[in-house]
Amino acid sequence: MKLSLLAAALLVGSAAAQNGAQCLYNHHFADGTFIIDQPGSYKLCDDIVFCPHNDINIETASDEVIAQAFDPIEQGNPKYNSNEYALGFFAAIVVQADDVSLSLNGYSIAQCREHALMQRFFAAIELASAPFTPGIGPHNFVSTTFTPAKNFKLTGPGTIGLSSHHGIHGNENENVQITGVTFKDFEVGAVSLNNVKGLEIKNCDIPNNRQDVPILGSFSAALKIRPYLKRLLETNPDYSMTLGGTVKTVTDVYATLVSHIANVYKDVMQYGFIDQDAHPDEYQLYNNPNQVIDGPCYVFLVHGKGPAVGGFGEMQATDISALSNNVDILNNNAQNIKCFTNEVLATVVDGFVQNDARGAIMQFYNALDEVYIGMVEAAGQYTYTGNANLDAQIMVGKALSQTLLGDNVLQTSTNSVGLPLVDWAEGNNPSFTPNFRCNGDSMHHVVKGSIMIRVEDCQGFNIRGNTIDDVEILSKGPVELCADFHKGASFLDGSDRMLADLRGISVAAVSAYDDSLSTGNDASSISHNTITNLHSQSANLIAGVDIQGFSEGVDIVNNYVNLDATVGVVSDDKWVGLRIRQSASAIFVKKNNNFVQGEIQEDRRKLPEYHPRPAGETEWPNNGCPYGH
Numbered sequence: 001m002k003l004s005l006l007a008a009a010l011l012v013g014s015a016a017a018q019n020g021a022q023c024l025y026n027h028h029f030a031d032g033t034f035i036i037d038q039p040g041s042y043k044l045c046d047d048i049v050f051c052p053h054n055d056i057n058i059e060t061a062s063d064e065v066i067a068q069a070f071d072p073i074e075q076g077n078p079k080y081n082s083n084e085y086a087l088g089f090f091a092a093i094v095v096q097a098d099d100v101s102l103s104l105n106g107y108s109i110a111q112c113r114e115h116a117l118m119q120r121f122f123a124a125i126e127l128a129s130a131p132f133t134p135g136i137g138p139h140n141f142v143s144t145t146f147t148p149a150k151n152f153k154l155t156g157p158g159t160i161g162l163s164s165h166h167g168i169h170g171n172e173n174e175n176v177q178i179t180g181v182t183f184k185d186f187e188v189g190a191v192s193l194n195n196v197k198g199l200e201i202k203n204c205d206i207p208n209n210r211q212d213v214p215i216l217g218s219f220s221a222a223l224k225i226r227p228y229l230k231r232l233l234e235t236n237p238d239y240s241m242t243l244g245g246t247v248k249t250v251t252d253v254y255a256t257l258v259s260h261i262a263n264v265y266k267d268v269m270q271y272g273f274i275d276q277d278a279h280p281d282e283y284q285l286y287n288n289p290n291q292v293i294d295g296p297c298y299v300f301l302v303h304g305k306g307p308a309v310g311g312f313g314e315m316q317a318t319d320i321s322a323l324s325n326n327v328d329i330l331n332n333n334a335q336n337i338k339c340f341t342n343e344v345l346a347t348v349v350d351g352f353v354q355n356d357a358r359g360a361i362m363q364f365y366n367a368l369d370e371v372y373i374g375m376v377e378a379a380g381q382y383t384y385t386g387n388a389n390l391d392a393q394i395m396v397g398k399a400l401s402q403t404l405l406g407d408n409v410l411q412t413s414t415n416s417v418g419l420p421l422v423d424w425a426e427g428n429n430p431s432f433t434p435n436f437r438c439n440g441d442s443m444h445h446v447v448k449g450s451i452m453i454r455v456e457d458c459q460g461f462n463i464r465g466n467t468i469d470d471v472e473i474l475s476k477g478p479v480e481l482c483a484d485f486h487k488g489a490s491f492l493d494g495s496d497r498m499l500a501d502l503r504g505i506s507v508a509a510v511s512a513y514d515d516s517l518s519t520g521n522d523a524s525s526i527s528h529n530t531i532t533n534l535h536s537q538s539a540n541l542i543a544g545v546d547i548q549g550f551s552e553g554v555d556i557v558n559n560y561v562n563l564d565a566t567v568g569v570v571s572d573d574k575w576v577g578l579r580i581r582q583s584a585s586a587i588f589v590k591k592n593n594n595f596v597q598g599e600i601q602e603d604r605r606k607l608p609e610y611h612p613r614p615a616g617e618t619e620w621p622n623n624g625c626p627y628g629h
Helices: 004-017 063-067 113-118 219-234 250-271 280-286 388-401 419-426
Strands: 022-024 034-037 040-042 048-050 091-096 100-103 108-111 123-126 150-155 164-173 174-179 180-186 189-194 197-202 205-208 240-243 246-249 300-303 324-330 331-341 346-349 376-378 381-384 435-438 450-466 467-473 482-484 502-511 524-527 530-536 542-546 552-557 560-562 574-581 587-589 600-601
Touching: 063 250, 063 552, 091 100, 091 108, 108 113, 108 123, 113 250, 180 560, 197 388, 219 250, 219 388, 240 388, 246 250, 250 280, 250 388, 280 388, 346 419, 381 388, 381 419, 388 419, 450 467, 502 524, 502 530, 502 552, 524 574, 530 542, 542 552, 574 587
Parallel strands: 022 040, 034 091, 040 100, 048 108, 091 123, 100 150, 123 164, 150 174, 164 189, 174 197, 180 205, 189 300, 197 324, 205 331, 300 450, 324 450, 331 467, 435 482, 450 502, 450 524, 467 530, 502 542, 524 552, 530 560, 542 574, 552 587, 574 600
Antiparallel strands: 240 246, 346 435, 376 381
């Protein structure tokens, strides 16, 4: 690595690991997340299956008991603060201490199938006390102090397995080393770190991502709106409103929602999928036809400060503390990865995207089947019919506008359900016409396609000796119902809908090593990587290596890219071995590369006077999150 500091900082943990590390067994996880808040050495001494309080009998349990399964707030365990754990048990292991060494010791750690279904944001290992930094995300996730891990070392052999989101996730970390680990059955990414100072991911094996995902992001929306509806039921049990031409009480809407959740749970636990014949409404709302995650898909993601939910980075932040730096991704092997992006058309009212109190988009159109959901259209007039999700979201939205939910642990600032939408759902606004904003997913994160290794907003990196093989994207092409496009997309990609696009390695807004940190050659590098067999039928772009944004100071050396053995160099097709976008400069491509599908270097351009993501500013006004925009 360029920084000798990393190795030195980890010597303490490495030495301690050889002198009696603390064993972790399944019983350490019986109540929920195991929190490491003291320096030291730890090791798995069991195959950990994270499944806290898994005592549900689907034959006898009520729908409500099933619907609130695994919820630490419902369980009332004081060890799990309602801020940090508002989204549930977001990790099996939380590391909120410095100088921690963890050995997998030949064992594995993974979610159980039940928890993976009911806890849709999760990392096997979270390298901080909370999943988000203060002020970021659909909730205030920090009760007192956000504590990231520094000087963390994870060693194999061993496996980080089933996870509904990440294998490892973290923010604001320093000196992280991950060596000899197998990552498999993750849905979003193996490793995702934001604003990391010093990272080495080395000699890891990724044989596959998860390819039996039974549900879409709409099921997560159902899970997360339920506590709000329950609160309304508890505080205003007689509450009612007209929805789809019928007066519905909060009791009715809550019962329908928890019944949907319970039916999905029972079906998936019994069959592995939603039973279309027994539960057609649930199938229409939640079934995942492609069986892989319906949003962003990565193997390794390194980003600057804040979550990587906007468009590709255009310029580096002027504040270097917001940049990742000194990143090494070395000699890893990834294969058999399948992904798809489900574009969720966001309804816009009075200029604001309509999302609920947890940030989920109000979905009125199914882009997979190209049909309206929750409404019908006749002669240019739209009528609300509703469904379990929409009824719950709209009822909670109206109650929030009436300040009926009161002061409680449920935070509500993210809600943007507008009164014109509520009036229409109640039958009082027949002239309402939905306008759709495209290029976002179910949480209105910017659609960027799928990227196997993504490094962004980073100063100094070395991506070397990695193998990427056999990646398939199952996304279909975009639909044509867009009034406008996501405001968070990068300047060049404002209306470019990259649903099915695929990149092997993508770097954006990156630069050479800082002089004070480097030794010898200052350039960042992408070298000695092999990228083969990348497939996406509906893609506009399949790129082996993509250099984006105002990137500079990168050497590209001795890479082999053959995206499809049946395709050669064709100037106007979707395959390109290496693309250097027009904002990049000082990108040095050595002659010893072999890009079978050729190279493209766009004409150079200067930064425009106006740009939607100027350096040093967040992607959206709400502290870097897209809610309502």
